[in-house]
Amino acid sequence: QKEVEQNSGPLSVPEGAIASLNCTYSDRGSQSFFWYRQYSGKSPELIMFIYSNGDKEDGRFTAQLNKASQYVSLLIRDSQPSDSATYLCAVKKDTDKLIFGTGTRLQVFP
Amino acid sequence: KAGVTQTPRYLIKTRGQQVTLSCSPISGHRSVSWYQQTPGQGLQFLFEYFSETQRNKGNFPGRFSGRQFSNSRSEMNVSTLELGDSALYLCASSSPGGGYTFGSGTRLTVV
Numbered sequence A: 001q002k003e004v005e006q007n008s009g010p011l012s013v014p015e016g017a018i019a020s021l022n023c024t025y026s027d028r029g030s031q032s033f034f035w036y037r038q039y040s041g042k043s044p045e046l047i048m049f050i051y052s053n054g055d056k057e058d059g060r061f062t063a064q065l066n067k068a069s070q071y072v073s074l075l076i077r078d079s080q081p082s083d084s085a086t087y088l089c090a091v092k093k094d095t096d097k098l099i100f101g102t103g104t105r106l107q108v109f110p
Numbered sequence B: 001k002a003g004v005t006q007t008p009r010y011l012i013k014t015r016g017q018q019v020t021l022s023c024s025p026i027s028g029h030r031s032v033s034w035y036q037q038t039p040g041q042g043l044q045f046l047f048e049y050f051s052e053t054q055r056n057k058g059n060f061p062g063r064f065s066g067r068q069f070s071n072s073r074s075e076m077n078v079s080t081l082e083l084g085d086s087a088l089y090l091c092a093s094s095s096p097g098g099g100y101t102f103g104s105g106t107r108l109t110v111v
Helices: none
Strands: A011-014 A019-025 A032-038 A045-050 A054-058 A061-066 A071-076 A085-092 A098-100 A104-109 B005-007 B010-013 B019-024 B031-038 B042-050 B053-057 B064-068 B074-078 B087-094 B100-102 B106-110
Touching: A011 A019, A019 A032, A019 A085, A019 A104, A032 A061, A032 A071, A045 A054, A045 A061, A045 A071, A045 B100, A071 A085, A098 B031, A098 B042, B005 B087, B010 B019, B019 B087, B019 B106, B031 B074, B042 B064, B042 B074, B053 B064, B074 B087
Parallel strands: A011 A104, B010 B106
Antiparallel strands: A019 A071, A032 A045, A032 A085, A054 A061, A061 A071, A085 A098, A085 A104, B005 B019, B019 B074, B031 B042, B031 B087, B042 B053, B064 B074, B087 B100, B087 B106
């Protein structure tokens, strides 16, 4: 079992729709959770991070964390073609190391 | 506020050679970590430094090493390069309780 799992996609959504990206993790000791966006040929760009159960909103993005279910998700509202990228979920335990999933490719079509 | 700066952006090396990559973190960030990204393995943790001390190391051979200087700048070195070392090498800096900001990366090609 991988430590951080994501569906590789592609996830295709129409412009203006809500894109829902999911991530599960295996270590219950995980403490913080990060979402990155990576365009082809570029480095990962931090979207947001979350520590506590519940929702955290930043503009069009909402991260949702459920530690009991070991599940973290990212919602993108009003999806735009420019949101088309690979979205990486990363998890951090007590040691200062990020463990990444393999990413979900999102395609937003006009 | 300047971001994370990695140099060089691109490198082509021959098998058996060694290479040194550099990373300057965001001003005030004392933690620097390094990752290797390949199409097959994704992003994998190499090592992490805080105040010139290596705090954590990933599962890479001893050919991969690093260090951090008193100004928080960090370098990683790969000796005796192999074809499989071709990858995007990413450096990230962070502050306590904050997110990890990545630099643009160094794309290493070993021929």
